Amino acid sequence: MLTPTAPASTRAVRVRHTTSATRTSARCSSCAMRQLCMPQGVAANELPQLEAVICSARSVRRGESLYRAGDSFDSLYAVRSGSLKTVMAHRDGREQVTGLRLAGEALGLDGISSDQHACSAVALEDSSVCIIPYAELKHLCREIGSMQERLHKLMGEQIVREAAQMMVLGSLSADERVAAFLLDISERNAQRGYSPAEFNLRMTREDMGSYLGMTLETVSRTLSRFQKRGLIDAQGRFIHIVDPEGLRHVGAPSA
Template identity: 55%
Template sequence: MANPLQPVAGAALDPATVRVACSNCNLRELCLPVGLSADEMQRLDHLIATRRRVRRGATLFSAGDPFTSLYAVRSGFFKTTVTTADGRDQVTGFQMAGEILGLDGIVQDKHSCSAVALEDAEVCILPFDQLETLSREFSALQHHVHRIMSREIVRDQGVMLLLGSMRAEERVAAFLLNLVQRLHARGFSRSEMILRMTREEIGSYLGMKLETVSRTFSRFQDEGIIEVKQRYVRILAPQALEAIVNQADTQL
């Protein structure tokens, strides 16, 4: 079985008519509840029947699009963005395999942000009306949907903390630790990663100028905390990054 964490080469933009079984996916514990019976899993497999492939730079959905489905990222990376009043694109998050896109559309039945692939990617489509019906029947599924929503609220609170109270080095340290921890949960290295996003996109997310992001990376490298080669980052001293973040916590 191919590793779904690998990028999809030559991906088409149109939805694929390929069936996918959650029961056979090695990401199911990240994006779907455990403990479902065989019958419940079969019905869930029937619900999540198709995948969509999205090429690098292409949009999965745009702000203002009608909301019909949630999307479980099967492979690749995405960024979500909103357009500010002065026409700038503000990055609001980065999503990877095993995470859910589209929750922003539930409130007003239309998407409030856009989701753009940072590399060739693939998502599983979860029609929301059918997911709601099934959730009312399976308490484990309903609880899991609530957990996903709660996780997004907690993540948004974390971003507000970054933007509102942390200095530049504290924001970058927290960002790197969070990213490598999420990747490690998916079977990747605990200390090495390839950044799918640009320094400019990191700055947009963290509320920093491009020059400040680059200067902070260089400072961390000079101090022996990380090793940087273009988009390759190796964390040499995770305890140093943690100390920087913990210092920010004690100042609140």
């Protein structure tokens, strides 16, 4: 199948992205996350064109930054395995965790508006991402309507996710915030074919507090309280959701 010819500037981007020894080829057709990721809604006979745009997969070690706030934007990323957090810095140097990205989810959309990344993306565990040069992706979107629709949906999903997080921070109690966070991880794991009841929290308690607008001590006390109530069993970062319905009703008025 013929693939679009990228302009010279875009080809330069591709060369720059493939020089690292930590990068390997990436194929959507063989990826277990393709039904959650960029190819969702793209016809099978159009996949080769998308695969031609995805220049490589890059490994990101735990604690390593995929990109930093202020870096020039030239690519979107799709999490192939592992998980990453997004972080924004306050003017006084404090950092705020703003998001958690799991396998099959997109990263880098924050850079589209200003051609610079507004936040940093840091691996919570050894992870890998697919690199999608944005200039080539735009070219592909003009050729394949379903690809353009998929990109718009990814942007819409991020808006909805951020609005939901604002509601969590603005209107829920500490117990409700932690319960909502655990249920969110549970549901996202289920979408990926993993256990919704048992999982390892990749975020530290401190990261959870930053993400949920709580102190480390409040997060720890809340998890301990949930354990005493029989809602969860927490052993370090390992979480077993014992009573999901009970978690859903945390903070609800008694009948």
